[in-house]
Amino acid sequence: MLCAARGVEREAWLTAFEEIATTSAGSLATARERAQRQADDIGTGYRIAGENDERPWPLSPVPLMIGEREWQGIADGIVQRADLMEAILQDIYGEGKLVSGGRIPAALVTGSPFFLRPMQHLTPPGGYQLQFFAADLCRDPTGEWRVLADHLRAGTGSGYALENRLAIARMLGGLQSRLNISRHAPFFAALRDGIAALCNRSDPRIGLLTAGRYNQSYAEQAHLARYLGFLLVEGADLSVLDDTVYVRTIAGMKRIDALLRRLDPRMLDPLTFDSKSTIGVPGLIDAMAMGNVVLSNAPRSGALEAPAFSAYLPALALRMTGQDLKLPNIATWWCGDEDVRDHVERELDRMLIGPAFGVAPLGLPDGKAVLGSSLSDDQRELLLADLARRPQDYVGQEIVHLSTMPVANGDGLVARPFTLRVFAARGPEGEWSVLPGGFARIGDNPDPRAVLMGEGSWSADVCVHCAEPVDPMSLLPAPGSVRLRRNPGTLPSRVADNMFWLGRYLERGEALLTVIRVLLGNSISADTGAALAPATLQHLVDLITGAGAAMPPPSLDRNALVEFARAALEGEGDAQSVRAINRLARTIGDGSRERLAADMVRLLEAPFPQKGGLLDRAGSLQRRYAALAGLSAEHMARTDAWAFHDLGRRVERAQEIAHMARIFLAAEPTHDDLLTLLDLADSQISYRQRYMSGVARAPAIDLIVCDPGNPRGLAFQIAAINAHLAALPVLSDDGIAEPQQAKGQAIAAKLSVARAERVDAALLGELEQELGRLSDAISRRYFLQGAEPLRAEGLTLA
Known part of the structure; x- marks a missing residue:
């Protein structure tokens, strides 16, 4: 050209x-x-x-x-x-x-x-x-x-x-x-x-x-x-x-x-x-x-x-428009006509043979058009036999250069x-x-x-x-005629569902990765073996196995724990490993790319780390999670889509904190237990800035569970959840709290009267279950799907 x-x-x-x-x-x-x-x-x-x-x-x-x-x-x-x-x-x-x-x-x-x-x-x-x-x-x-x-x-x-x-x-x-x-x-x-x-x-x-x-x-x-x-x-x-x-x-x-x-x-x-x-x-x-x-x-x-229709278009154009086609077809012969079929068979080596209706006939098993001259003897025999049986399934076409x-x-x-x-x-x-x-x-x-x-x-x-x-x-409209708006428009329930669970999966993966890194970095020394007491190590193992990330290790010695951590990080199959959670998050990201920044999509689609040791790969993933959290916190506009994404993060983090604290408070926590719990809740610096003395039960639990000013604590997550639920659309204007709002408020009320000295595994278990029920209520209210009643009470049709 x-x-x-x-x-x-x-x-x-x-x-x-x-x-x-x-x-x-x-x-x-x-x-x-x-x-x-x-x-x-x-x-x-x-x-x-x-x-x-x-x-x-x-x-x-x-x-x-x-x-x-x-x-x-x-x-x-x-x-x-x-x-x-x-x-x-x-x-x-x-x-x-x-x-x-x-x-x-x-x-x-x-x-x-x-x-x-x-x-x-x-x-x-x-x-x-x-x-x-x-x-x-x-x-x-x-x-x-x-x-x-x-x-x-x-x-x-x-x-x-x-x-x-x-x-x-x-x-x-x-x-x-x-x-x-x-x-x-x-x-x-x-x-x-x-x-x-x-x-x-x-x-x-x-x-x-x-x-x-x-x-x-x-x-x-x-x-x-x-x-x-x-x-x-x-x-x-x-x-x-x-x-x-x-x-x-x-x-x-x-x-x-x-x-x-x-x-x-x-x-x-x-x-x-x-x-x-x-x-x-x-x-x-x-x-x-x-x-x-x-x-x-x-x-x-x-x-x-x-x-097959292409064979008739030239004549139809002349009859119906009075003109020849200005853009002619490639010459096509439909074999449903007996005379045409005979012509195609005679000229087979100089033609392209293809399906007449886009469906693969028996003579063209892969459904693609082929050059007649390229057929082997067996392929030619198969094609001619089926062409004789069902000629209407085939077209012949000229070979275009x-x-x-x-x-x-x-x-x-x-x-x-x-x-x-x-x-x-x-x-x-x-x-x-x-x-x-x-x-x-x-x-x-x-x-x-x-x-x-x-x-x-x-x-x-x-x-x-x-x-x-x-x-x-x-x-784009002319600058002077642009009508200002700060709402990006309608948010379909499926998209809200995706954003909610994207937040949950990212938070879940980060929490599991934190447990793995604590297990690898703080519990195992290359020279001296276990640095934490066996009971504390067992709590970490219980967190990982309870999440379905890996099967329990045969023992708590160094080699067994390293392989256990490897399975929790990279396991395939049915295990809910970090790799599996990443895959779930990526799946949601693929289906929500119209709502996500390109950088966020690229991070979600990035390959799983392969280089370096186990702790290095875990660190690489931790930095990726931090980048994703930063992008969602600093770059996503505060729309309803972001609200559901952040809501998912808060619900998941609240459940994780309640679950971790419950595991460590099942018995009277040791010094190692409390230090490790602060590690898992990413609250070590806050604790040290607040308390000059060593770690103690009540101050640690207050910071992790009861303090609404700790952004990594349970009370902070509950407050953030209720703020989102109060801001999201409601279906009625009677001012009465909807089920998801009522459940959120009830959890906040129960936590607001809790005192650190009295917080125990039973209370944390109740909060964990209530958070699960709250998640279900959010899903029922906002993620209308399948058999959900279309005329539910108060449901607006507009």
């Missing part, structure tokens, strides 16, 4: 490389590192199916340059194609004239797994089937753009295009003004305003419906929801009542007017489609049928994604094939807006045949450069 460029196109490429050289000291390797760092800072990532961990989004520093005239041709073709898809969907789910008139075979529609019979004759709000459309394009060596695939169910990728643009704009700041690069904001404004225009309220609440954190593009969805100002919701967050959709929030049930869905349509509603779906919303389709919720796109839109673009490889450039995903969104007046650029996927394999590129190994920003300056539009 670069070598073929002439005139303005060539100047644009040269300008791009000048910017790359200027910002990266002439090193392409440095440019590649900088681009990747920007993508990582934004938090861009993706997941491979079957993997638990996200991978960093691979971004090339070299953008794809396209001139405005060439781009206008692409945009016109995309709009034509989107209108054609809308018309076909209206027909096959309505009057069915295309089938009855013989324009398309009935089996092409009714035989497709994407055709959803319950959606027939159902008119979605606004009457449109599509509010969003995406297509994968390729450019052949002659320069002609062609369509490889259409995406109508859930066109993933617009968020990645946005993230690519943000990263490249940070890296190549001068490119925008020098080349008048078209902006992305008008497209996203059209998408947002177009969905809002179909709702029944002037200020609608819109959500982005995701399958959850294990979805391959969850990071993109979280970023897109933040940018558009949509709530990021899962099926479990939503409920349908009286054909109206509500999101469960900490302030009750709040109405949802529209959903930009990233969920497979067959999973949307177990009452209408797949009854086994656990990620959908029962009754959602009924709510749509009543016009109470907009689903973008309408669930039935996926019927046209089947590759892709043009290439420059990619940084070390300190040099190499040519690699690419595809381009382009997006269109319907605006508030029903008009289509095309995202100027989309994003490019680049193959690692220099072979230009599309089938060998696969999904691509790199992505690139796509810059549409113009002759005249472009309007500097942004989704």
Whole structure:
């Protein structure tokens, strides 16, 4: 592409490389590192199916340059194609004239797994089937753009295009003004305003419906929801009542007017489609049928994604629009027609053979398209046999050769094939807006045949450069029109639940780590063996085993305790070791990235320490916990999300303090017991500053349990818990304490009259149990899920 460029196109490429050289000291390797760092800072990532961990989004520093005239041709073709898809969907789910008139075979529609019979004759709000459309394009060596695939169910990728643009704009700041690069904001404004225009309220609440954190593009969805100002919701967050959709929030049930869905349509509603779906919303389709919720796109839109449909699109375009396709398909033959099947069999070695409806047929076990010429004798025999049995399951397609673009490889450039995903969104007046650029996927394999590129190994920003300056539009309102607000908006119950338990797990891991470090650092000496009395060591062992972190050691000698501590720190399996608790915290962090700072997400995702001795690794983890606590205390805005995170920390710390003190007070504590308890409560310095004499029972217990001024003490945690509960939303205005508030106040009252001399294991046991019941009450009140009654007393619907 670069070598073929002439005139303005060539100047644009040269300008791009000048910017790359200027910002990266002439090193392409440095440019590649900088681009990747920007993508990582934004938090861009993706997941491979079957993997638990996200991978960093691979971004090339070299953008794809396209001139405005060439781009206008692409945009016109995309709009034509989107209108054609809308018309076909209206027909096959309505009057069915295309089938009855013989324009398309009935089996092409009714035989497709994407055709959803319950959606027939159902008119979605606004009457449109599509509010969003995406297509994968390729450019052949002659320069002609062609369509490889259409995406109508859930066109993933617009968020990645946005993230690519943000990263490249940070890296190549001068490119925008020098080349008048078209902006992305008008497209996203059209998408947002177009969905809002179909709702029944002037200020609608819109959500982005995701399958959850294990979805391959969850990071993109979280970023897109933040940018558009949509709530990021899962099926479990939503409920349908009286054909109206509500999101469960900490302030009750709040109405949802529209959903930009990233969920497979067959999973949307177990009452209408797949009854086994656990990620959908029962009754959602009924709510749509009543016009109470907009689903973008309408669930039935996926019927046209089947590759078999591509065989009929050229003729349908000519009949229904009076024009040929401006962006032609790659040539496709559906084998459901006998004559076509014979042609495909004859030309097998010069074709690509793939599934007709996206489902793997027996002749293609892995479900992917293959080059006919690459088949072994056994594979060919298997394919031809199944093609004879079920020809309707197969399509033949021409083998497409892709043009290439420059990619940084070390300190040099190499040519690699690419595809381009382009997006269109319907605006508030029903008009289509095309995202100027989309994003490019680049193959690692220099072979230009599309089938060998696969999904691509790199992505690139796509810059549409113009002759005249472009309007500097942004989704942000003008400074003078910004309405001040200090509330970030609705907090779904699931998010509050996640933040609460993230706080609990981080505090639990830190408390367990403290016990392990005390056991390793203060109880074992390399020269003299145990430095603490056996009874005190046994208390530490009991704390660890009681937490389920490790099995009891066979003895209290040095080697046994070291292995015991190692298991509690790094144990796998069912043990609640520090490693296991870290994994739980990371899981929650993955699902709440839209609420957490990037630094906090990186700390949660950091690998478990491997270097150094056991005590060194424990120290490394302790510093990580301290950093996480500092970020949440000093960098999180004091929103309801932070309140639940801190509330979780306080509840967990209060339970841990009560539990530790109970263990050490089960019998009359020794000097070693009291010193160790002060260590575990991180109160040694406070004690020494307050008392000049040696450690004694009453002063130590007063500091750890009764003193509301000790931030590591029990009384301080109870006060903080009650302050949070008093500030969080309530469901009634009668002024009477809700159950969670009443339980918190009762614990505070019991503790306020306690005297250090009389605090014993029995009282601490009662407090520990009451704190557990308080946690349950908080969950019942705020974390509305599953079978929770939707009309609970006082529950607000808004």
